[in-house]
Amino acid sequence: MPQGLMRSNRLRSIAMGVAVAAVVVLFVVSLGVGVRDIPVSHVVDALIHADRSPGNPRLDEVNVLWDQRIPRGLLALFVGAALAMSGAIIQAMTRNPLADPGILGVNAGSAFAIVVAISVFGIGSYWGYVWFALVGAAVAAVVVYALANTGRAGATPVRLALAGVALAAFLGGVTQGMVLIDSAAFTTMRFWQAGSITNRGYGVVAAVAAFVVIGAVIAIAVSRALNAVALGDDMAVALGVPLTRVRVLGVAAVTLMCGAATAAAGPIGFVGLMIPHVVRWIVGPDQRWILPFSMVGGAILLVCADMLGRVTLNDEEIPAGIITAFIGAPVLIMLARRRTASEL
Template sequence: MAGKKPAARARYAAGLTAGLVLLALAVAGGLAVGAQPVPPAEVLAALFDPDAPHASLVREVRVPRTLLAVTAGAALGLAGAVMQGMSRNPLADPGILGVNTGAACAVVAATVLLGTRSLQAVVWWALLGAAVAVVVVYLLGGRGAGRGTPEGLVLAGVAVTAVLGAVVSGLGVLDADAYGTLRIWSVGTLAGRELPVLWEVLPFLLVGAVLALAVAPALDAFALGDEAGRALGVAPGRVRLLGTLATVLLSGAATAAIGPVGFIGLVAPHVARLLTGPDHRRLMPYAVLTGAGLLLVADIVGRVIARPAEIQVGIVTAFVGAPVLIWLIGRTRRNRRSASTSASRKAVATA
């Protein structure tokens, strides 16, 4: 047994190292690939020499875009891991449960109705919208016959997303000029984003990440249920509060930066869980790397698939994530039926 732990730690460290190498390759691709390809040697020269060929393209367009993709993807992956652990729901995701759409709706409403233009105000409105959406979805998902089930929360999230999406479209009718500036952003895009956007949201993302990592050990005990968690010294109310705050900060700030991008928070934790198991302290670093890599690769695919035009990253992630969601719903139902059948057989055998 003693020999297994160092071996497991070595495998875990090797996996993280491999993830970092793959992310570095994706970053290199993000700097080189686009409507105008730039050879790797010229990318390297442009990073260090402002007068080099393609320096303006690489330094002013692709570096900010790539950094935002990595940061926002990492935030969404981490937010998804927290939501899935906190709700004990394998289908939880900031996009599916309406959190991203809530943030986007608040930003559009503030822009159209209040004339908000400053980036700082946009971030605060996004956080407020994300918080309200979280509360509404969990209130709706806790009612009725589907109370507390993964499908019930997903249905509540879909309903809230649909309503908020209609509100966003309606606001566009009120002020077409203001909405025109937000039309592409509301789909989820990294095009045209600049470094000041990253610096504005980075403090919120860092605080959210610290909170998420702080609740990671408690989420493992929390997964056993409220009563078992209390027996292990975990306060469920405190875990829910800190976990919700982390989710709001991570997903709200990411949405303020690049718009509502779905499915990264759903897919990244599941990929990480396949590699690490259910331990959240080991899972979360992998979810960060996976989320960052997925969003960056999706952005690269969007740049080249319709060249010289490009497809917004939110559309690319939807094409990838929707089949994953359908598969997860089917697997969740099969697991529940299997558990129910097993419990019935045990009851009959005992009787």
């Protein structure tokens, strides 16, 4: 099992501090990047004073920052953190280094619920999509766990993966069928499936943040037990780990975090797959460090992807989900070539 580049907790703590500082710096820098660039000094001043009085000569910049870029940047932080931590949990629970949050059918459940919201209930706002998608993600996760838990063996990693893939395929087919016969659903899903964090607003950010924080707390609480689960069921039982409870809590954490993130931003790929690989390579196999580092790493990746999407084209923006695919594919190939980086 890989030891990681950092073998002492002191080095890991220092690295965590540096990573958190990097998140703050990148967040502030991202606020100034866009079709209309804003100097960092102006960004900092607007964050501190938030002067919206008519006499402020920088009123337009302040409005752009507080009405558009700040909620967008915050959503990037929460979505990236949620997807990366969810990926780390799924990989530990299934003992599969190629697993990602979609393996539990969460993405498929969210997509199906959004189509139902549009086609059946006529919902037209992202605020409405979030709640439908969260319910869809939760129902999908419960169904997957129930299917995997049938029989004497219970919800083993293989059963969870197979049940998740089967449900995702079924819901994906139904969703595509509904989209093809509903033009409004087709238009909405076309943008949602690209993975974008634009025009969401503070309401969506607050809803996502609440679920991500709750899911993260649950994940950290079971991180020590996940170390034993990653060694195999027999070893975990021998160490006194309550497998059923740990798996239920793990699925709940993934559903809350990934469901909220997917509902707000769409199925952004590679974050939950790539970041845990990078983190394990750096800090080793201890889930108590992998989970928080994954959270910070996911936030960094998505903020950077969002910035790149804003400046790659002159007049148009590229959705963050497309940028993460361009970044993630070569990085994952490079990591796959390193034997120690692909082990759990």
